[in-house]
Amino acid sequence: MSISTLGAPARAESAPESLSVKKSRRRLPDLRRWISPLAIVALWQIACETGVLPPDKLSSPWTVLQAGIELAGTGELGDAFVVSTTRVGIGFGIGALIGIVLGIVAGLSRWGNYLVDPPVQMLRTLPFLGLIPLFILWFGIGEEPKIALVALGVAFPLYLNVHSGIRNVDDHLVEATTALGFTRTERLVHVVLPAALPNTLVGLRQSLGVAWLSLIVGEQVNASSGLGYLINNAREFLRTDVIVVGLVVYAALGLVTDAIVRLVERRALRWRAA
Amino acid sequence: MASSLTVEVRGLTKEFGDRAVLRELDLDIAPGEFVALLGRSGSGKSTLLKVLAGLDTAVTGEFTVDGQVSVAFQQPRLLPWRRVWRNVVLGLHPVVGRDVALKALDEVRLADHADAWPRTLSGGEAQRVSLARALVREPELLLLDEPFGALDALTRMAMHRLVETLWQQHKPAVLLVTHDVDEALLLADRVLVLDEGRIASEYILGHPRPRELSDHIDVRAQVLRDLGVNERATA
Ligand SMILES: Nc1ncnc2c1ncn2[C@@H]1O[C@H](COP(=O)(O)OP(=O)(O)O)[C@@H](O)[C@H]1O
Ligand SMILES: [Mg+2]
Numbered sequence: 001m002s003i004s005t006l007g008a009p010a011r012a013e014s015a016p017e018s019l020s021v022k023k024s025r026r027r028l029p030d031l032r033r034w035i036s037p038l039a040i041v042a043l044w045q046i047a048c049e050t051g052v053l054p055p056d057k058l059s060s061p062w063t064v065l066q067a068g069i070e071l072a073g074t075g076e077l078g079d080a081f082v083v084s085t086t087r088v089g090i091g092f093g094i095g096a097l098i099g100i101v102l103g104i105v106a107g108l109s110r111w112g113n114y115l116v117d118p119p120v121q122m123l124r125t126l127p128f129l130g131l132i133p134l135f136i137l138w139f140g141i142g143e144e145p146k147i148a149l150v151a152l153g154v155a156f157p158l159y160l161n162v163h164s165g166i167r168n169v170d171d172h173l174v175e176a177t178t179a180l181g182f183t184r185t186e187r188l189v190h191v192v193l194p195a196a197l198p199n200t201l202v203g204l205r206q207s208l209g210v211a212w213l214s215l216i217v218g219e220q221v222n223a224s225s226g227l228g229y230l231i232n233n234a235r236e237f238l239r240t241d242v243i244v245v246g247l248v249v250y251a252a253l254g255l256v257t258d259a260i261v262r263l264v265e266r267r268a269l270r271w272r273a274a
Numbered sequence: 275m276a277s278s279l280t281v282e283v284r285g286l287t288k289e290f291g292d293r294a295v296l297r298e299l300d301l302d303i304a305p306g307e308f309v310a311l312l313g314r315s316g317s318g319k320s321t322l323l324k325v326l327a328g329l330d331t332a333v334t335g336e337f338t339v340d341g342q343v344s345v346a347f348q349q350p351r352l353l354p355w356r357r358v359w360r361n362v363v364l365g366l367h368p369v370v371g372r373d374v375a376l377k378a379l380d381e382v383r384l385a386d387h388a389d390a391w392p393r394t395l396s397g398g399e400a401q402r403v404s405l406a407r408a409l410v411r412e413p414e415l416l417l418l419d420e421p422f423g424a425l426d427a428l429t430r431m432a433m434h435r436l437v438e439t440l441w442q443q444h445k446p447a448v449l450l451v452t453h454d455v456d457e458a459l460l461l462a463d464r465v466l467v468l469d470e471g472r473i474a475s476e477y478i479l480g481h482p483r484p485r486e487l488s489d490h491i492d493v494r495a496q497v498l499r500d501l502g503v504n505e506r507a508t509a
Contacts, residue, residue: 180411
């Protein structure tokens with residue numbers, strides 16, 4: 001008995017210590033994880049310099065870096081960047097609005113669910129990137145087909161996640177708040193929508209991934225400006241360094257938007273953090 | 275029915291499909307009265323409570339509830355995405371501020387947890403928040419559906435004292451649904467046993483408070499018999 005009563009405070013004292021150790025360890029990035037990526041880049045550079053990789057197949061990392069700096073200097077990269085992010089921005093805005101509104105309508109109202117859900121579920125089985133020929137016929141080859149492609153890709157994951165988030169709200173919470181006199185609006189604002197938020201953010205991350213993918217595909221097919229145009233143009237002149245620069249920018253954009261959503265997630269979902 | 279009663283139920287029938295869970299049930303609760311409702315599992319206690327809370331309107335018969343009603347359930351049912359103090363006052367009309375929430379939380383001795391997230395609370399603490407949330411509405415009728423059922427024995431004893439104190443301060447009529455006979459005998463002015471969809475028996479408890487477990491030992495045996503428990507066999 002006395003052992004356990006003595007033991008308890010001692011453990012309580014040591015607990016914060018071990019916690020802080022864990023925390024500081026997590027803050028330092030583990031350098032061992034950088035070994036193999038750096039080795040790969042080094043091998044790539046060596047392969048290019050020894051002629052194993054000819055420049056018309058793949059330029060060396062160093063050449064790519066120089067090409068990037070040069071393109072940034074002339075403003076070509078900046079212009080392409082602005083054009084492409086604008087396409088994604090507009091397409092994402094339209095698609096997100098459609099997906100979220102339809103998800104809320106189908107999630108909240110029985111008739112909404114009957115009328116909206118079946119066609120959406122049918123449409124989402126279509127490989128939407130395969131719609132490009134139709135989009136070109138409908139919208140021509142300007143900005144519209146690219147924006148429409150992004151919007152379409154974005155709408156589905158958001159719709160599905162908002163819809164299921166709302167449908168899966170805990171009935172017990174709805175019942176309790178009803179008994180406590182919440183109005184319909186209060187139930188929507190304080191119970192249903194917050195309950196659907198985690199799913200919605202998952203949908204947001206998925207849809208951003210799809211947005212960049214749709215853009216890349218859309219820009220490959222036909223573009224006279226933007227990152228896709230930069231890449232296609234470089235292909236004509238066998239400039240593999242410029243192609244890689246374009247790919248790196250695409251990747252960076254995808255990573256940045258994903259990081260932003262994760263930041264939003266961490267703030268908005270603080271209530272359930274471990 | 276010109277009455278000074280807080281709850282007046284006449285001939286209440288509730289059916290699920292063709293199975294009647296409540297049959298022609300009558301029930302009166304006076305203002306400020308503490309009533310405990312016992313009954314076997316599945317006897318319809320929660321069903322009756324939901325009807326009184328206005329959560330289930332598909333019933334026949336008549337009932338009136340005079341004044342504000344509040345409910346606390348077996349699970350605290352706090353909104354996980356709202357801080358404790360907001361959970362207490364959300365849904366109040368007119369909208370009130372943090373000070374009101376703090377006062378209510380102080381009564382259940384949780385004022386220092388006002389800014390916590392619900393998930394960080396222990397079971398007993400969350401249930402106390404749920405009580406504060408019910409009481410801050412200043413109900414004339416407080417409905418409690420096995421509110422201590424999920425708590426450990428020690429916490430449950432502390433909660434009994436707390437509920438008794440809060441009841442004495444606020445004096446709402448209370449309908450406490452429970453399957454714990456001792457809990458009913460400790461807290462209630464009147465114990466009802468629900469069976470076959472009606473109030474099958476009623477016991478008026480006169481012992482002054484605070485009570486001991488042994489205070490109504492005679493009633494205890496009687497109630498257990500009503501519930502179909504052979505005390506010797508279970509003891
Ligand atoms: N929504 C429902 N649909 C069908 N049957 C129900 C429903 N809710 C409760 N019941 C049935 O009504 C009976 C009483 O349930 P309940 O009031 O929860 O009992 P308890 O006394 O344990 O609280 C049970 O047999 C239960 O199965
Ligand atoms: Mg029940």
